Amino acid sequence: MVIPLVVGVDGSESSLEAVDWAVDEAARHTVPLHLIHAAAPGQDASGLITAASERAGKGAAGVRLSSEVLRDDAASALVGEGHKAFALVLGPRGRGELPGLLLGSVGLAVAARAHCPVIVVRGSPEHRAGRFGRVVVGVEDGQGSDAAVEFACREAHVRRCELVAVHAWSAPLGALAEPLPGPWYALETHRRPPAQVLDDALRGPAKQYPDTTVTRRVVEGAARRALWEAAAGADLLVVGAGRRHARPGLQLGLINHALLHHAPCPVVVVPQR
Template structure:
């Protein structure tokens, strides 16, 4: 008895960012041979004072938006023959709709900023809420995504030895195998001397020993995923300093950056850690947040 594979879900609102996200999601779904579900939300706003202009009945709005979604799905089917494309139009808030849609999704994809909100924000409130609360991995496509010159397809993953980091590594290798890409495992640490004036401290700190321990941590963390994906080439990048800055820097020449929703540092009650938030807001390429 065959079961329907979980779909890749794309949050769509007609904005340039969501159109870029739709193309990314369609390519990913076609490559993985899984269904693509296009989800659009519209929230009914109750007007309590007179408003100029013609008021369009709610049923007419729904019909028009459904027709536009159906046409969009038809275009995607034409571009990717054989790809199963479904649509869902939900009369509710966008973030709540997408978080609900993520419950049975293989992957959620959305643009970093939609039609609503402040145009100066790098990442909109919907993307922030969905990456924080979705049950499945979430890929966010930057609104100003541009083609980058690099040696070959690359998936960058942040490694810190935590359980969530392990899930991010598995996801990164899965994506790299699908993309025929290499994996770059990035690990950073902070020198305690940086917290003291002029580097003066009574602390003992052997940078070479720390580097070797970091190399071993990455090797142990990646071993399982590397064994399951023997054809995926991978390498390690070690650096002293901020993990977020290292990942953002690496995103300039990457096809995808993968981070766990929360690592070893920070407050355990946070659903999305500081590194994930920083990279989400400043990445130059698509970013995947893995819970």
């Protein structure tokens, strides 16, 4: 059984734009597209989900399409569907939420609780239409980015576009006070040279997708700014998120929050395996 790409629909324009984006994404990956709408018991949502399905059907040539109304709150419904989804796709703002809200409350709750990648379809029509030919992925030191890098490499492969892997780093505070006798990372056995972080993260995926062009960017400075600047010329930004230890859900740190709210293009949060 092929698991579907799931889109949350609430009738807002941003959710319908997410449907448009998801149609193309499902076609790229040859997976079914499943639209869901969460409604309170007794609420008639047939017109809303039918309209969204008709819109998807106009551009879904070759994509198997289905829809469903779930009687649950929106966040819980989407998180539940995420157990059996290729990814969850959302618009940045929900129906009835404040116009100035950067990311809706449902989107943030889903991104923090989902068991599969969550895609928030942000950005201008140019970014949503995939006109830049570039996928950007943020790479951390350690294994926290492995799933994100794998997802990003696969995206670049099916889109036949460039993959830009970005690793941002900062020298330890002590290095600012007095010069080190060699590279600072040579004195810190738990840290690797920044370029090696990228090489190690990309080694496996590069073998799996040898035809994908990969550009490595090592940036000294804040990761949030480095990723935002790279994403300004990208069709998709991919970041990882670690799982919580004490309770279910993901550790959405400051970088994830900032990008979910402000990324200039569609952004994907990929849970760590």
